[in-house]
Amino acid sequence: MxxxxxxxxxxxxxxxxxxxxxxxxxxxxxxxxxxxxxxxxxxxxxxxxxxxxxxxxxxxxxxxxxxxxxxxxxxxxxxxxxxxxxxxxxxxxxxxxxxxxxxxxxxxxxxxxxxxxxxxxxxxxxxxxxxxxxxxxxxxxxxxxxxxxxxxxxxxxxFQYLHADRISPAEFYPRDHHAAIGRGFLGVRGEHTVNFLRDQARNPVPEGPLRHPRAASDLLLDQAAAWMGELCPGVDIQADAIEGADAVRLSYGFQGTLGATRRRRPSNVGFGLTYVLPIVVACLTARPGSLVLLENPEAHLHPQGQTRMAALAAGAAAQGAQVIMETHSDHVINGVRLAVKRGRLAPSQVVLHYFRGDGTGVDFVSPQVDTDGMLDQWPEGFFDELENTLDQLIG
Ligand SMILES: Nc1ncnc2c1ncn2[C@@H]1O[C@H](COP(=O)(O)OP(=O)(O)OP(=O)(O)O)[C@@H](O)[C@H]1O
Ligand SMILES: [Mg+2]
Incomplete structure (x- = not known):
């Protein structure tokens, strides 16, 4: 590490x-x-x-x-x-x-x-x-x-490194054997995720903090679907090769409340599911010794989904991987604080930096989390906007 x-x-x-x-x-x-x-x-x-x-x-x-x-x-x-x-x-x-x-x-x-x-x-x-x-x-x-x-x-x-600018919903994704299968690399935009999932679908997620308790099985595809279900309950995912083409296809199914019976293309199910898929797969396949760099994993997720994704990233760290993520989301921070409070991570395993560029250089402070998930300091500008706005609304 x-x-x-x-x-x-x-x-x-x-x-x-x-x-x-x-x-x-x-x-x-x-x-x-x-x-x-x-x-x-x-x-x-x-x-x-x-x-x-x-x-x-x-x-x-x-x-x-x-x-x-x-x-x-x-x-x-x-x-x-x-x-x-x-x-x-x-x-x-x-x-x-x-x-x-x-x-x-x-x-x-x-x-x-x-x-x-x-x-x-x-x-x-x-x-x-x-x-x-x-x-x-x-x-x-x-x-x-x-x-x-x-x-x-x-x-x-x-190693995985996912940029803030990731794959968006598309008809097809590349089928690059070397990156996805040979090296297990999802691509910096997550572009190899669908092909990786197709290949690794039946590989189990080891017992431990990454395993979703309500997944249909411990296999990667079902586990990924279960974590995606935290964003959209009842969703399942499928990754298929396209005959005669160097491309793979992603599709979604929905059970329960949405009542859909046909499989749906990524472009017809919103943006958030596809955008977060590489994050989910990177975390689920992180193993002791892995290094996972994530930029803005919260992008396009609703607030509760952001907190749940933070729990998944905390699971990857608890499993022994090193996860370094950039975030603008207080829901992500709070998801990590909750993981500490629930004993899934020790306070010493979480490092938090708050960067303040003042035009002349970069300065950062590092609030510490305690066993209850509380922070020892709240520097000005550090996720205090809700309070600031509420003060103005009720003042
Ligand atoms: N060669 C350089 N010398 C000095 N400052 C630089 C140099 N190159 C980039 N910068 C500064 O570094 C900063 C870029 O930071 P960075 O791209 O890491 O942003 P960030 O914190 O990730 O922002 P965001 O939240 O928007 O993603 C800018 O303020 C830019 O002016
Ligand atoms: Mg950035």
Whole structure:
């Protein structure tokens, strides 16, 4: 698990060290740096997956011996499958202070610190690596070293990253074997979710906090339908291959109150169900060691649905995954608080950050949750709008 993310001269952050937990909530004003935090993690993973951070494990040994090691063709890959950040000019913090501009990112996983510093080049989208501060491989039997070099576990752990801008209801979805089945990746817009569900439909959700008690079975498709039923009672989902085409189809059925007997296309059942499907699947398939990054999981959900989705995300964290989510929803925050009060997560497993960009940089405060789900502070502007408006209405 990533315990801390450190950012230097990166986008809105001149210097920040952000503690992260099993379930981290990033809240705050628009344009205050929340997505940039998720993007920093994705940037590291993207660079590693492209082979651009596969720094040999001889590097720390060489550093210890005072030697210089060439790290040519290594660095931060700014544009790729997970994020498209532009060029160095876009990413370097505008008000950097050093004579020579450098961008650095670091993560701490337990006792291990991993840091990378890259050179600034305004026009390139691969920023060359200048230095890597990695654990020494000879530190002990559990030292994090592998055939591909010294790297944090989140580089190779099961990973999902869902952007705020996700798939909308459509006739067909792509049938990409490599992403959905080979790598189990839902896509940053959730575009591979339907194909993934088609393939994994009969895989069980393990016993524990993710299993929905009223699902028809413990199989993924029924479990996903049961969680979707929290938004729209009685819904069921189906994912089918389309004969002779590289596409898959999603359909919904409704029992009970809506009285429908025919299956419905996504475009005829509203927006919220399809929009949240990747979130539900990402959480349900998160396993111990997985990393799940979610931007605005609440989008297009009614308030109660938002609280229930937060319970599902809390379940993923309780199951052992690390979930980091950006949210503007007090219902999501309250869903997490309830999960703590109900004993599904320990207070120490929840990390809450409230970002306040003041035009000159980013500042954040971190209210703490107690065992009753209460917060130790309510900074001004932190989900206080309901109270502010009510005061004006009744004042
Ligand atoms: N190179 C840079 N130097 C300084 N600030 C930057 C740089 N690049 C982006 N920013 C600032 O970072 C902020 C963008 O933050 P981010 O995209 O993380 O927003 P957010 O908090 O996720 O917003 P939202 O709630 O709307 O999703 C903006 O204020 C932008 O001006
Ligand atoms: Mg954002």
């Amino acid at each position: 990533i315990d801390r993310l450190t950012l230097h001269n990166y986008k809105a952050f001149r210097d920040a060290a952000l503690p992260l937990g099993p379930l981290t909530l990033l809240t705050g004003l628009n344009s205050s740096g929340k997505s940039s935090v998720l993007q920093a993690i994705a940037l590291l993973r993207q660079s590693y997956e492209a082979g651009d951070l596969a720094v040999s494990d001889c590097l720390p040994e060489a550093r210890r011996a005072g030697m210089t090691v060439s790290v040519a063709n290594q660095g931060f890959l700014l544009n790729g499958e997970l994020v498209g950040l532009g060029t160095g000019e876009d990413v370097l913090h505008e008000d950097f202070t050093e004579d020579e501009a450098r961008i650095a990112l670091a993560v701490d996983e337990g006792p291990y610190h991993y840091g990378w510093t890259v050179e600034y080049d305004p026009e390139q989208n691969l920023l060359p690596l200048l230095d890597a501060d990695l654990p020494l491989t000879s530190e002990g039997p559990d030292a994090p070293t592998g055939s591909e070099g010294v790297s944090p576990s989140f580089f190779t752990a099961p």
